[in-house]
Every structure is written in structure tokens, then in C-alpha cells.
Amino acid sequence: MIMRMWVAVIVMASVFGMTSLGASSDETAKIIKISAKRFEYTPQQITLKIGVPVIFQLTTEDRTHGFNIPSMNLRADIVPGKVTELKVTPQKTGEFDFFCDVFCGSGHEGMNGKIKVAE
């Protein structure tokens, strides 16, 4: 059995307007689990509230994938056997696409999802 590790990722989220160090130390943030496998994320649609901090916990079921939201300057590699955390606090409403930016095979180009930030 693969031992899972927590990985804290420094977030540079210009659109979301905050940075995070050691995401798992923040107990007030809502946890959102996102699982990746070829060629989809689960869930594919995520709704957030403006000003409410969340921690994305990213895992993969098969191989290394990427999680990239360029409009938020937010990305991470999702590596097998690890939980990768990204903490963000949305400060702007709108819809933001995320996608896999680590080539994973035929169907890679369609591996994406959407984050909706509401009032």
C-alpha cells in the first residue's frame, strides 16, 4: 500500500489575492477533494464562495497529472501516492477553467474542469 504524504504548496494566486504556506495548518478552510485519472477530474465542476478560504486536496488514481488554473496563477503536479494541497481564498467572482498540463495520453487535451466563484 502506498503511503500518502501531505504536500504543502506555496500558492501564488494573483486573482484569488492571497498566498498560503502550510495549507494543512489552517483549520478554518474548507477541504475540497479532487481526484484525477485519465482523462477526467472528479468533481469536474466546483463552486466556491467569494472570500471563503478553501484547500484543494489533489490526488491521482493512476499516473502523474497536472492541475493548472492559469487565470489564477495556480498550478501543481499531482503525483501518485501523495496528497497535494493548494489553499486559495477567492476574491473575484467568475468562472475559471482548470486542466491537466502534464501530457497523459490520447484524451489529455480534454481533461479539464471548471471552478465557479459566486457571491
Add this chain to the structure above:
Amino acid sequence: MNNELDRREFLKFAGVGGVVFLSGLSGQPGLSFPIWKSKDFFFVQLSDTHWGFEGAKINPDAKGTLIKAVKEVNSLQQKPDFVVFTGDLTQTTDDTNVRKARMKEFKQIVSELDTKVVHFMPGEHDAALDKGETYKDFFGKTHYTFDHKNVHFIAIDNVSDPTGSIGEPQLEWLKADLAQQKPDANIVVLTHRPLFDLYPQWDWATRDGAKAIDLLMPFKNVTVFYGHIHQENHHMTGHIAHHSAKSLMLPMPLAGSMPKRQPIPWSASEPYKGMGFRNVLSESKSDNYQLSEYPIKEDARI
């Protein structure tokens, strides 16, 4: 030998992919047909042939388009000095045997090109799943240099790493190669993905492409030819010109023009729309490349 490039002959490329007339280096593409000097030359850029792709709604002539392109290039009286393929020669597959078969078929088809030299480059579809191992067995190195008539060509691999990165070892190699060049050297970079952030939302970028551009920036005459985005695009980063080529399998929409990154469906009324090839013409006395883009002709459909 007739030293003057025949304009009609040049236009005869219409129907396949892209042709580039190298009239020096840098600047925007133009259309001129100067006197053919001893150091003038042109080469043909073909890209994103995706051999093995299947999808009748996108390209019902998937098994004929590349063959047609080869015939068009061969029909020229004025032969290009060389042909370059800027990646995604084959459609990706998890099956190593299928990948090998596709590369073998592709290589067999393009071996019919009536040109002495063909330079290949990988795309992520060729190389990302096995870090270029199968590709190298068929086509050799994934990054390399060559010189042709006072122009230094550098092929950069930004696809064998599935993250779409060049990587520090290759950047060090690039730095060492450029250290041998004079500031006014004519440099052409061939690569698959755009080195600049064309549209990261669709993964049309190279993660560490800015580092390569920084290394190239001190040189006065640098031009980049690439593929990946399946359409013609011209962009400047400072004085460095970047030109993408059309695909010979499936056209893609303009960046951000559609909600999703999906190929443009085949149009029965406009077959082969969005597909083509490029001619690059280099003229020793000028500082500009002359580019010409050509579509695929329906009457040549196989």
C-alpha cells in the same frame, strides 16, 4: 541553372502545408521573390501530421493528407534545401507496438519526399509517454543543431518531458551552443510547443520557455518556427519572431475562441480548411524570412 525563384513555382506549393522563404531573419512574414543568390535557400515546414489519428468528422482523409503533402512538395521544380517536421508526427497511443507501427508507416511515407535532407522533431504525441525513447529509435536525437548556408538551426525538445518543459540540462546545452555564436549570427529555432505563453489556458506554452527566450535574446537575428497549435500564428517577443505552422491532420480554433480546446470539424463545403504547410525562404542579403502559407487543394485528395 535558373537562379531566379519562379513565383509560379513557389505558389505551386498551394495545397499542402507551409513553405518558408528565408530572407534573412527576424521581422514579420512577407511575400517577395528576390533574386536567388548562392546562399539563398528555402525549406518546407510540415507539422502536426498526427499519423494514426482517426476521426471522420474532423478529417475523413486522415490517411491521404500526408501522402498528398508529400506529392505536392515533390511536384516542385525548385527543390527545397530541406524539409522539417516540427512535431506530432504521430497520434499518441499507450500501446508501444502501435506507436512503433505508426512511426514506421510515417517514416515510410515521408521517405518518398524528393529532398536530400529531412529534419524531424518530436511532439508530445510522439514522445511524452515514454520520454522519447521510441521516437529516438526511429528518428534520432530529440534536440540538436545543424548549420545551413550561414544559418544556425537549433532544434529544442519541449515535449519529451510530459510537463511540457525544456529542462535544465537542455537549457545548459542551449547556453553552451549559443556561446559559440556571434551576436549577429543568423539563428533559427525549431521546436514544437510555443516558447512563449501563447494561451496557457489551452496548454499552448512551454513551462520554462521564457528561459530559452532569455538565452536567445542577446542575439540580433533569431526566428522561431514551431507547431502544436495547428494554425498559423505570428508573435514577437522583443525582436524575436515566432511563427507557428498549420497542421496536416486537424485544424484548431483561435486561442480562446471556443469554450473548449477541440479540433474544428470538417467542412464538406470547405474541405481541408485550416490545414496546410509553410514555405520559408532565406535570402542572404536581407534580414527577413519570407513566409508563404498554403492550403490543401481538394482536387488532390487521395
